[in-house]
Amino acid sequence: MTDTESVVTATRQDTDLIRVEDLKVYFPSNDGLIFGRKGNDIRAVDGVSFTIRRGETLGLVGESGCGKTTVGRTLLRLYDPTAGRILFEGNDIASLSGRDLRRLRRRMQMVFQDPYSSLNPRQNVANIVSEPLRVHNLAKGDEADRRVHELLDIVGLPAAAANRYPHEFSGGQRQRIGLARSLAVNPDLIVADEPVSALDVSIQAQVINLLEDLQNDLGLTYLFIAHDLAVVRHISDRIAVMYLGTIVEVAPADELYARPLHPYTKALLSAVPIPDPAVEASRERIILTGDLPSPANPPSGCRFHTRCPYRQPTRCDDEDPALRELASGHTAACHWAEDIDSGTIQPRQDAVAAPLGGHPGDAAARPVA
Amino acid sequence: MALLEVRDLQVRFSTRGKTVYAVNGISFDLDPGDTLGIVGESGCGKSVSSLAMLGILPKPAGRVHGGQVMFDGEDLLTLPDERLRHIRGNDIAMVFQDPMTSLNPVLTVSRQLTEALQTHLDMDKKEAAAEAASLLDRVGIPDARRRLRDYPHQFSGGMRQRVGIAMAIACKPKVLIADEPTTALDVTIQAQILELLRTLVREEDMALILVTHDLGVVAGICQRTHVMYAGRFVETAPTAELFANPKHPYTVGLLKSVPRLDAARKQRLDPIGGSPRDQTSEPTACAFAPRCAYASTESWEELPVLRELDGATGPAAHRVACWNPVPEQDLVAAGIRAAPTGGQPGSHQDQERQA
Helix, strand or coil, X not given: CCHHHHHHHHHHCCCEEEEEEEEEEEECCECCCCCCCECCCEEEEEEEEEEEECCCEEEEECCCCCCHHHHHHHHCCCCCCCEEEEEECCEEHHHCCHHHHHHHHCCEEEECCCCCCCCCCCCCHHHHHHHHHHHCCXXXXXXXXXXXXXXXXXXXXXXXXXXXXXXXXXXXXXXXXXXXXXXXCCCCEEEEECCCCCCCHHHHHHHHHHHHHHHHHHCCEEEEEECCHHHHHHHCCEEEEEECCEEEXXXXXXXXXXXXXXXXXXXXXXXXXXXXXXXXXXCCEECCCCCCXXXXXXXXXXXXXXXXXXXXXXXXXXXXXXXXXXXXXEEECCCCHHHHHHCCCCCCHHHEECCCCCCCCHHHHCCCC | CCCEEEEXXXXXXXXXXXXXXXXXXXXXXXXXXXXXXXXXXXXCCHHHHHHHHCCCCCCCCEEEEEEXXXXXXXXXXXXXXXXXXXXHHHCEEEECCCHHHHCCCCCCHHHHHHHHHHHXXXXXXXXXXXXXXXXXHHCCCCCHHHHCCCCHHHCCHHHHHHHHHHHHHCCCCCEEEEECCCCCCCHHHHHHHHHHHHHHHHHHCCEEEEEECCHHHHHHHCCEEEEEECCEEEEEEEHHHHHHCCCCHHHHHHHHHCCCCCCCCCCCCCCCCCCCCCCCCCCCCCCCHHHCCCCCHHHHHCCCCCEECCCCCXXXXXXXXXXXXXXXXXXXXXXXXXXXXXXXXXXXXHHHHHC
């Protein structure tokens, strides 16, 4: 980032657009086969707090089932929160309804993961893109047509696209159509839920660049939800890491990579394959054992303790760690973050896979030449 | 003679009067213990190639148009079904992206595993049950004996993929084809599965063909990588050499377009412009030319074939199908190569041996 740009970002970022306080979203579940027997609620989001500053991109990462999508959808009130507050410019979205809610929704839009299922196959592109204009009574007739062409131009599609249908477009182009639709109402916030995961890598880069251009040109604020850490790091100013319904770490993007403080973040980063055989052969990686526990019945104490290679007796099992600020703008929810960072606490040996030092089968395939 | 020799494999699909030229002549050898990566984007023909080798193309749309797949002196493409069924599963096994497609949802895992063992290896019920439990244990499923009684849906995604791998290695195949084995999985689970595949290849002396879109995955596991575009291999080299010294503009484009977690953040990504080739006609020129900054008149008129650029042959050979390979200074500018030193074939071979 150049100096002038960082100044611009700094001035843009001094106000919070979104402030989420202790958000909980539970889904009821029925356990077993017996009718009506009530099971434990699925605690998809269980006490999450964060802020998104105006004009910034907050990345939200975590594995499937960690609640990141639920957070995004609840921000737009596509789900109703069970508890907690969501403040949009200081107004609590959680308590709005009817016309007030609809008015606020105009300022928040969503871009979905699957560009195939998120566009109505029976409507042409002009209809799809102008639908938000009609819903919110912003424009109709010629005015709406003009706006559609303007929007298509913004997302890099030819004007002729307006009369065509979604199936005539490739995945990357469809994602552009979805973006045009979300931009139709001039939103402040865009929740982008895995917007590039369904795309091939060469197309991914096109869409990511477009998202960045739009942010610069239109002053958008993004909540960028994804599981691909390299993509999230590229596009985000700050990143929040979720595990089993809670945020375990928040930090500026580069800092999170350079100095992850939560054991889960460390494991996540070390698991990402790097497209460079030399790096892959030399780095140590933490292999997490087991699967994500059930969010209906999360582990006691620290939710990560069942899989944590740094787990310490009793405290991790008993006491739920709070998010603590460990460096400026860098918070983590781990009792032992300082000791792990300084190396006083080492990971369990069986969780660390030694560097590969070469490719499997080398010896067999190529006897010493 | 190699364990598996694929020569000029061609696959076409016919639907509603249209013909899709999915695979347009690919050739490669696989030796015991080899780990081979096939990388490409969706629609490039990488999965179709592996289905064609095993004779499990979707019928009737897909058909092998030409070529040979020699395994142990027999051409798999012309073998009678019965003989092919014997080889499939026994000698060559496959792991799929979504293990749900290879597992029967209404049968217990035990039933499916023991069936394979009983038919292919002539075990009796008791032996098969014991072997099934040890297989699940082998692929890292805790409490294996009890889990045998479970149905596929009772396993998580990662565990299900382990079951899929257990089934694939049940008969100790000589070749394991893994088609996007980790694409549906989360990164921490992906790391577990890749670690398992690495261990299996090392300890069971299998040859592995790993089909994936993820450059990071091949970087960590494959000795040699083929890059596929529009149904053809456009570049093939030892993996370390391919990443350090890519020659084909498409390979370079792929490497430049992915953000890397371990490098400084780029201001902007460098996407490959345009979109993949519409494969409804037979390629007669370089399929990548419309998206390529290096394209010349030749690229538009004549089909480039794989050829060696630096004279290295055998396991160290680096071949590229391109009229205008990316010059070294451009690789340096793109940050793929560090300094303008080396570049002689000898040094690549040395790196290979050390690796």
